[in-house]
Amino acid sequence: MRRFFGEVKQDKFMLNGEDFKHLAVLRFSVGDEFLGICNDEYEYLCRIDQLDKKQAICSIISKQKCLQNPKVKITLFQALPKAEKLELITQKITELGATDLVLFTSEFTVAKPNPNKISRLEKITIEASKQCQRSTFLNIHPPITFDEMLKSLDCYDAVLFAYEKQKDIEKLDLKNYKNIAIIIGSEGGFSNNEVEKILQKSPIYFGLGKRILRCETAAIMSVGIVSYFVEN
């Protein structure tokens, strides 16, 4: 069944903006049903009551918990990559079950933080959520500094760091963790000084094999592997 993003208002499900346009293009009409999502934990079975030029007003026939939402909080701390890579990361880690994306600047980041781009990423995670059948979106945080990133790590019960110079990779056992952070560098990686600071946070070393992965591949794989261990 087709999924649309809208909002619940006084027991009605309201569609407007892009998703209303999309519903109109698909020639949905009064009486037709769809699954509504609104970034909460439910899927709403909706029936269109009224269609005007700018919105659809719908009855909520039933609601149920969406089973495809992530079970554990997985936050990707991603040093700012170029826009195209960031868009790919946003789409893929939504599909793979991340809950939060925190961008940060570091010594070797080249891309400039641009808060206006967040809304573009939000559109991407909404589309990806509909496609992969989540009802909650990836929460995208505006860029912070490296030091702010370090400080915020204290709030997580596991911090994973893919450090290629670490030879003894620990076997991943994530079943007791409910709030997992993953740190990934940008195209240029981290400076020695930054690596030192991250290592002081006693991260779990996380092996991504012997090959040198592009930053977007490392981000996507890290979230995918963490989800794999947490969900299976």
Added chain:
Amino acid sequence: MRRFFGEVKQDKFMLNGEDFKHLAVLRFSVGDEFLGICNDEYEYLCRIDQLDKKQAICSIISKQKCLQNPKVKITLFQALPKAEKLELITQKITELGATDLVLFTSEFTVAKPNPNKISRLEKITIEASKQCQRSTFLNIHPPITFDEMLKSLDCYDAVLFAYEKQKDIEKLDLKNYKNIAIIIGSEGGFSNNEVEKILQKSPIYFGLGKRILRCETAAIMSVGIVSYFVEN
């Protein structure tokens, strides 16, 4: 150290074509050194002896086995997706350690097989191999039919199939396998009839979580997870 793709001829390393142009743009000159790769298991430390308009002739100072090559044969059987997705898959599974990509048509594939596109994919895997520091490339096979794909599965000692309707996912234990096949559908998935035929091959069911992944995400994640289990 910079990597270039060339060929070994009578104890010399020869660069021409794209990689020669690239070396020229980077203003390499006689006496400069680089790592040469030529789709065998070695990295060649080379020194430029002679540069003319179309090629570089280089001495091979030493050669050593490239440690970043895949240890196990991992073949992705991918039902033909759209070109853009296929290019992303080719780049990412090269980084993640696949050895072969076999394309096939199935009932719901929309993209048309086009042997001319193989050379574009070959360029992508060469670039990705240099970047991730492999010396062997992904071997890209021209499209076959679904039934030909089924037949060829008999040559593998493990066949992995991400089947979303299978509830009991087996714990992946791949350490005894040396030749692993992974089957991934195109955007439209497989027909019931095709699924039946694949299930008759007694595949190892392979969970990619509860969310519906795009075909390129499923392909990338499958290769990444198999590599993770095989290499760690």
